[in-house]
Amino acid sequence: MNALSSYLSAPGFLPHGYCLLWRPDLLALHAGSDVIIAAAYFSIPLAILAFLRRRVDLVAEHRLIALLFSTFILGCGLTHVMGVVVLWRPLYLLDGQIKAFTALVSIITAFALWPMLPRLLAIPSPGQLAAANAKLVEEVAAKNRAVEELRAIRAGLESEVRRRVAQAEALAKRLEIATEGSLVTVFEQDADLRYTWMHNPRPPLGEAALGQTDSEALEPGAAEALAPIKRQVLSSGERLRTEVALPVGGREHHFAMTLTPVGGEAEPRGLLVASIDITEQKRQEERQAVIARELAHRAKNVLALVEGIARQTAKSENLPPSVVANFSKRLAALGRAQDLLVHTDWEGIELGDLIRAQLTPLLPRDGRQVVIEGPPGVLVSAEVGQYLSLALHELATNAFKYGALGQADGRLEVRWRAGRDAPDGYEIGLEWIEHGGAAPMPERKGFGRLLLETILPRALQGWARLEFGPEGVIWRSGFDRRVAKPAAG
Numbered sequence: 128m129n130a131l132s133s134y135l136s137a138p139g140f141l142p143h144g145y146c147l148l149w150r151p152d153l154l155a156l157h158a159g160s161d162v163i164i165a166a167a168y169f170s171i172p173l174a175i176l177a178f179l180r181r182r183v184d185l186v187a188e189h190r191l192i193a194l195l196f197s198t199f200i201l202g203c204g205l206t207h208v209m210g211v212v213v214l215w216r217p218l219y220l221l222d223g224q225i226k227a228f229t230a231l232v233s234i235i236t237a238f239a240l241w242p243m244l245p246r247l248l249a250i251p252s253p254g255q256l257a258a259a260n261a262k263l264v265e266e267v268a269a270k271n272r273a274v275e276e277l278r279a280i281r282a283g284l285e286s287e288v289r290r291r292v293a294q295a296e297a298l299a300k301r302l303e304i305a306t307e308g309s310l311v312t313v314f315e316q317d318a319d320l321r322y323t324w325m326h327n328p329r330p331p332l333g334e335a336a337l338g339q340t341d342s343e344a345l346e347p348g349a350a351e352a353l354a355p356i357k358r359q360v361l362s363s364g365e366r367l368r369t370e371v372a373l374p375v376g377g378r379e380h381h382f383a384m385t386l387t388p389v390g391g392e393a394e395p396r397g398l399l400v401a402s403i404d405i406t407e408q409k410r411q412e413e414r415q416a417v418i419a420r421e422l423a424h425r426a427k428n429v430l431a432l433v434e435g436i437a438r439q440t441a442k443s444e445n446l447p448p449s450v451v452a453n454f455s456k457r458l459a460a461l462g463r464a465q466d467l468l469v470h471t472d473w474e475g476i477e478l479g480d481l482i483r484a485q486l487t488p489l490l491p492r493d494g495r496q497v498v499i500e501g502p503p504g505v506l507v508s509a510e511v512g513q514y515l516s517l518a519l520h521e522l523a524t525n526a527f528k529y530g531a532l533g534q535a536d537g538r539l540e541v542r543w544r545a546g547r548d549a550p551d552g553y554e555i556g557l558e559w560i561e562h563g564g565a566a567p568m569p570e571r572k573g574f575g576r577l578l579l580e581t582i583l584p585r586a587l588q589g590w591a592r593l594e595f596g597p598e599g600v601i602w603r604s605g606f607d608r609r610v611a612k613p614a615a616g
Contacts, residue, residue: 140217142214154214168200168203191239199236206225313327321340322338322340352371475508477505489524496532497540500543505608507608559601
């Protein structure tokens with residue numbers, strides 16, 4: 128008790144008021160200032176402690192620095208309280224101890240603050256937080272917009288998928304309706320030529336062929352016929368249309384096939400094949416060919432009969448033999464045209480073949496005097512071909528008798544043009560030009576000239592022009608591949 132009394136009495140020291148001469152104004156100034164400062168210092172730690180209680184999310188490091196600052200500020204407040212006390216009581220030891228405590232806490236706070244300063248500076252400022260929040264709001268809004276757009280896209284895709292599925296189902300239904308009861312079979316095979324899908328299977332295929340290869344599903348000999356064709360399509364990656372004969376129930380059937388590679392051009396993963404049984408069509412074509420040959424044979428018999436009647440008529444009427452000879456040659460020209468028509472089932476004659484067929488019997492073996500030139504594949508109808516046969520026969524006969532082919536150095540050029548190259552808007556242009564045989568104008572207009580200038584252009588609904596020049600006969604004509612039927616009226 129005596130020690131405490133001695134500690135608080137501080138004998139031998141004078142209060143700080145003596146230094147101020149106990150002037151009331153100075154005492155009030157110092158005491159009032161210290162009291163106000165101490166009150167402010169005491170309120171600051173209380174505010175910090177209240178903040179810490181509310182911000183429970185702060186990390187331990189931040190809470191520690193806040194407690195150090197609170198203790199330091201509290202010590203500073205106590206030093207100002209002691210500043211008021213020592214004005215009247217000389218408790219300088221207690222005042223010094225409080226200042227020493229405050230100094231120690233301030234040093235600890237300073238040493239703790241400096242290493243922590245970079246991390247504290249890294250804490251976003253309110254402005255930065257506001258900017259970050261605004262950016263976050265924008266990002267959230269953009270994300271929401273993207274989500275809405277994705278939903279709209281998904282809805283559109285779902286609608287498109289439903290539409291495509293409906294289309295595929297409709298196409299499948301139409302395919303089923305179109306091929307039901309028909310001779311068309313559609314199937315798919317993988318790269319190992321195993322059947323993976325088929326529609327409307329017909330012999331030699333059946334539903335049991337799924338999962339099997341050709342050698343397992345088809346009759347002997349069929350796989351050997353199909354394998355090279357299918358392997359060719361798989362290796363080339365190109366679609367192929369072909370016809371193939373396969374054994375079905377001990378009989379030969381014909382199929383028209385379209386083989387399409389599927390699964391990529393570089394390395395197809397299989398085949399899609401459409402197959403049509405054309406056996407009956409082939410048999411019908413064979414029957415038509417037999418009938419056409421029979422008709423041609425009978426037509427030739429008719430021509431021979433006509434020729435015989437003409438000979439007998441000429442003999443009984445005492446006509447010159449040349450009349451019958453010329454008539455027979457004209458019938459022969461028609462016969463050569465019919466021979467060409469038989470080979471094409473009366474569907475047309477290639478113009479080049481027609482010209483050669485009419486000139487070859489009259490030409491020398493070397494044929495050096497004649498140039499026959501024109502684009503290949505130009506077809507004319509049977510009617511056009513027969514009129515042209517007679518015209519070419521008349522021109523060739525005249526050329527051998529009076530024109531270029533009757534001269535050793537004479538030449539003949541027969542050329543034709545088609546399509547855009549044809550003259551005057553017609554489909555075909557034909558010209559006969561002789562060189563080296565002067566052609567005088569005939570005194571009378573015989574059958575040949577009448578045919579070339581009048582009958583043929585009228586019959587073909589085209590045009591023709593015959594010239595007798597110093598070098599020989601020139602004949603040009605323009606016409607269409609087929610004769611247009613006259614309008615009904």
